[in-house]
Amino acid sequence: MAIETHKEAHARLEELLRAGYKRVRVQYPDLLGSSRNKVIPLRLLEEAAEDGLNFCISVLAVDHAGDMPPGTGLADEVQYRDMQAVPDLATLRPVPWEESTAVCLADLWFDGEPLPCCPRGLLKRAIAEVEKRGYTVACGHELEFFLLRPGGSGYEQYAPRPGLVYRLDPAVDPGGVIREMEEAAGAMGLPVVCANQEYFASQWEINCRYAGALEAGDDAHLLKLAIKEIAGRHGLVATFIGKPADELGTSGYHLHLSLWDGAGGNAFLDESSPDGLSDACRWFVGGQLEHARGMTAVLAPTINAYKRFPAQAFAPYWLNWGPDNRTVCVRIPRERGKATRIENRIGDGAASAYLSSAAAIFAGLDGIDRRLEPGPAAGGDTYQQDGGWDTVPFSLPEALDALEASAFLREKLGEQFVQAFCALKRSEARRYAAAVTDWELREYIDAL
Numbered sequence: 001m002a003i004e005t006h007k008e009a010h011a012r013l014e015e016l017l018r019a020g021y022k023r024v025r026v027q028y029p030d031l032l033g034s035s036r037n038k039v040i041p042l043r044l045l046e047e048a049a050e051d052g053l054n055f056c057i058s059v060l061a062v063d064h065a066g067d068m069p070p071g072t073g074l075a076d077e078v079q080y081r082d083m084q085a086v087p088d089l090a091t092l093r094p095v096p097w098e099e100s101t102a103v104c105l106a107d108l109w110f111d112g113e114p115l116p117c118c119p120r121g122l123l124k125r126a127i128a129e130v131e132k133r134g135y136t137v138a139c140g141h142e143l144e145f146f147l148l149r150p151g152g153s154g155y156e157q158y159a160p161r162p163g164l165v166y167r168l169d170p171a172v173d174p175g176g177v178i179r180e181m182e183e184a185a186g187a188m189g190l191p192v193v194c195a196n197q198e199y200f201a202s203q204w205e206i207n208c209r210y211a212g213a214l215e216a217g218d219d220a221h222l223l224k225l226a227i228k229e230i231a232g233r234h235g236l237v238a239t240f241i242g243k244p245a246d247e248l249g250t251s252g253y254h255l256h257l258s259l260w261d262g263a264g265g266n267a268f269l270d271e272s273s274p275d276g277l278s279d280a281c282r283w284f285v286g287g288q289l290e291h292a293r294g295m296t297a298v299l300a301p302t303i304n305a306y307k308r309f310p311a312q313a314f315a316p317y318w319l320n321w322g323p324d325n326r327t328v329c330v331r332i333p334r335e336r337g338k339a340t341r342i343e344n345r346i347g348d349g350a351a352s353a354y355l356s357s358a359a360a361i362f363a364g365l366d367g368i369d370r371r372l373e374p375g376p377a378a379g380g381d382t383y384q385q386d387g388g389w390d391t392v393p394f395s396l397p398e399a400l401d402a403l404e405a406s407a408f409l410r411e412k413l414g415e416q417f418v419q420a421f422c423a424l425k426r427s428e429a430r431r432y433a434a435a436v437t438d439w440e441l442r443e444y445i446d447a448l
Contacts, residue, residue: 009089010046016092017042022100026053026087028108029119029221030060031421033301033352038085042102045087052084052109060117060420069427072420074117083110091218096187097230103188105218117417119354120217126361126412127213130259133365135267139357140210140256140341141220143349145240146248147177147202147231155245157202158236165199172197177234178204184226190219200249210256210341213357220353240349242300242315243307250308252315253299253347255356256333257364258340259284269340275323276336279371285321286374287367288330288344288360292319294406295359296392297399298413299347301425303432306399308348309392316345318389322378329392330374346392355413362412397429 024045027037038053058080061072068075085106092104108118115121130137147158164172173179178195185192191209198205206227208219224240231238243250259267259280268281288295300306308315316329324334331343344360366372378387393399400422403409410418 024102028106052086054082057083071423116414123354123358126358135259139216142254144251217353242348255344283367284364286372287363291363293402297403312383320378327382
């Protein structure tokens with residue numbers, strides 16, 4: 001940590017202590033996107049940043065059902081030993097909805113070395129690869145979510161009236177919950193730039209400012225934390241999964257990326273080219289498409305995520321690209337100049353911002369290194385076209401097969417991550433295949 005950054009972090013810590021903050025949640029994301037925490041007195045945070053806090057490494061092998069499926073490499077294979085969560089003091093900030101409480105993000109270490117499968121550490125490795133090539137990388141995370149109210153027979157929409165996209169009145173936010181989320185995010189120091197009602201009833205989007213990849217990943221992680229926990233305080237569930245109910249539409253996660261050269265110029269911009277895009281930009285897009293099938297398991301990491309793709313509702317179906325086109329996989333927004341960027345549209349909000357941006361950065365850099373041309377840009381409604389493109393995977397098992405078959409992603413994401421992630425997700429797919437669903441009962445119980 002740079003001296004200036006350390007001084008700033010220490011000053012922030014002292015400021016919170018003087019303001020009466022007593023405790024801090026030392027937090028890190030697991031491989032599934034959930035947050036894991038220990039709460040310690042705030043006065044002990046600097047000591048924890050020196051020594052780390054012990055967590056059993058095998059918490060990374062725990063799935064959503066609370067089980068440890070075999071084959072992760074992170075359970076009995078390492079004797080259920082301790083890893084260390086080392087707080088990054090630069091991420092310290094208040095938690096406005098918890099009295100006298102702060103939060104600080106942590107990096108994971110094991111046997112005196114950075115843990116290879118740590119999601120935040122994976123993003124740091126991708127950033128280091130960018131910097132080796134003389135660039136810096138910036139990201140923006142567009143996260144859509146639904147607000148639902150638990151009911152006797154499932155979940156009800158928070159504000160069920162349709163057709164209110166871009167409205168902001170009691171019809172769309174009767175409890176003022178979105179405003180409270182915005183205010184909490186601002187009090188945390190998150191750079192919120194936009195909040196709006198999305199296309200479907202009870203669907204929202206809150207965005208933070210485009211920033212350096214690590215800062216943007218931290219912001220996205222903490223924004224999701226604020227959204228979900230404030231929803232819970234109102235008896236609601238905020239869900240980022242792709243399609244939470246039959247009658248609702250789908251939510252996406254649009255990942256924006258750009259590269260910047262040493263002189264501070266946007267490396268994706270070439271004002272002399274007909275479309276304003278540089279060779280580096282096209283090659284970066286080529287890398288997204290080259291590795292899209294392998295990346296999909298990381299960007300769309302749940303069974304539910306694959307409900308989006310066949311729906312052909314502003315989610316990818318074909319692996320293609322095009323200018324300002326929401327029916328393609330990689331969209332090029334219309335802005336140029338400093339705003340020149342690409343938008344990877346594969347993911348949904350269940351994905352980890354750290355893992356998604358790391359995978360996309362690695363893929364884009366491979367495109368630049370190999371000068372991968374993405375082919376002609378697609379125009380019009382590409383759902384209705386057959387341009388000879390490949391398709392996205394249409395199930396989680398298919399996407400896991402593609403990830404495991406990708407020698408490139410196995411190398412860049414690391415064997416430890418791929419082994420553990422795929423073991424967890426294959427267990428998830430097996431549990432789903434064995435489950436009896438409400439649809440099956442509705443379809444067959446009386447008729448057969």
